[in-house]
Amino acid sequence: MKKMLAILLAMLLCIGCVAAMAETTIQWWTPNWDEPESREMAAEFEALNPDIKVELVITDWDTYKSRVTAAISDDNAPELYSVLTTDVVPFAQLGLLEPLNELGAAAGVDFDDLLPSAVAIASIDDTVYGIPFRHDGSGVYYNVDLLKEAGYDSFPTTWADMVEMSKALTKDGVYAFAQPLGNQANAVTRLVQQLYTYGGDVLAEDGVTCTLDSDAAKSALNTIVSSIQEGYASPSSAELDNTKERDLFGSGKLAFYISGPFDIDTLLADYPELNFATAVIPGLDGMACTTANGWTIIMASKAKDENKEAAAKLLAYLTTPENQARLTDSFPASYTALAYEQFATDYLKPFADQLENSKPEPTYTRWAEMEPIIYEYIQYAVSGSMSVDEACESMAADITALLSY
């Protein structure tokens, strides 16, 4: 009897060892705002694939970039990461990402169903380095009651009309809007949006000459500077980021603000009394041009080779239309998912319209070095230390000097 038990025990141990050896563990770094859905999907995937274990690492907005940078550079790096779509190309250019055209297709990623504009931001030439699952731009959130009090039933469609309305809205401690100049990325994105609206660009076609001294750039920066200096954008703009703008809007201190569609749920949950609506961003003669970005899942090239197939399987699962719809508060990057009812609300419609007139946020190789320079001169212009013209010419000169080496 004892002999039998010993043999049984040994067999069980062997089976356990073999099972443990056969199990592949894949790490997926996902942001904290996606954590509940990510956990659900990981559990579902494990149920469907008992030989693959999914380990989640939760990141946050403030530190995700530096943490991912450190992790992805390591030998035997974790396999999958959710990152901003505009971060994909810089990682890929350092050789840190696995090309996904073949690996993804073999695992079941339906490339034909992905929005080409989203895939383009995550690609170099025709090589795809990330599978986007969220794709969005900006729009306007406005306080319906405050606009009505000022005599407006809808949001203006041109920038000039919006400025006119802003002057009427600014009174009794309420400002029409604010500029998110307390945060580098937010501030530079706002300038680039205005720049695109005026038909300008950051670099000339040669890729090394900065064109931020163009008339378009000067007009773009002037819209930001004048909104504060003329008093209809909050004077505390230099201390604000997008989140603080949302809080000020929610508490009735701002009549409108510009942000992405991901704020809708937060506003509905945090400010249930707020009567707000959404609109497209006004431009010169109609809708402005916005910058588009989103979130994408990438695979580390330095991950263990034997894990890559399983990682691709998980990647394909996470980016199915159904799961894209679960992972986004704004828009998915899949045609099929976009047709779902949840993306056809009145709040979301202006954001969808705005995407029709959008350009990707800059993905220049040395954009990360250019951005602080642009931010610095925006601050000089807004604080009055430099004129708009001087700021634009100086930023263009500095960036051209930077790119010449």
Added chain:
Amino acid sequence: MRKPLLTKDEKKAIPFVLPGVLVTALLIVYPLVYIFVMSFSENGVGQSGFAGFTNYIRLFHNPQFTRAVSNTLIWTGYTVVISFFLGFAMALLIHMKGIRLKGIWRSLLFIAWIIPGVVKATAWKWLFTTDGGMVNHLLMSLKLISGPVPWLTSPAWAKTALIIVQIWATAPYVMLMMTAGLQQLPADLYESADLDGANGFDKMLHITLPMLKDVSFICLLMLLVWAINEFALIWTMTSGGQNTTTLSLLIYNQFKVLNLNFASASAVMQLCVSMIFAVLYTRLVLKEEKQ
């Protein structure tokens, strides 16, 4: 007969010293060498080809680097000099005869130094808020300013605000060290000086200052190292905006955006600046010992 390299006792000490040396080498020398190699590497992770001085050439042509060096020098110069003299003045004040509750004064002033960096930076960020910040409120109540000062949102003021906070945070350290030094000074020297008819200034110049030289060196060196390496305070209060980026922030920013080789080159440059002061200090100490 040739003198052996190590004495018998020194040889015996090797096994006891070796673990410490190895740990130090692992924790300090290896990262230093790795950073140095990365700064000459084509690839950010230090595993690719030799890039020569490319990263350094790019660094010197980056306008951000030039400004960061200038900001670091301004920041270091002001904070070290003012903190040192303010801390010294506080120490002299507390050491004066007739001052009661010296221990309590010392403890109260020392609180500023022991508060964690991020906590004090966050608190000061609130105090310096343009609208509704306590600093502006106080200055306006005292009629010292007519309107709010954009302390952290203007390139003209941001550096000043940061320097004020660093001085507030580090001067108490100087005060404590100097107070300890002052307490060690032999009273008979001052009595002799009194008999010789020396006035307060003479006593300060010929007794107090020379006797406090060692403590002053330590204080200055510490202030320099803290100023050059300071990160949390600047990052929390301005994130390097409003022209407040120093070398420490530049390195972090470059690392964050994957310019690891460039960040390494910046780090080597920062190390060189720190080393200049460290070498000066070591030479002075050795000179003192020889004398």
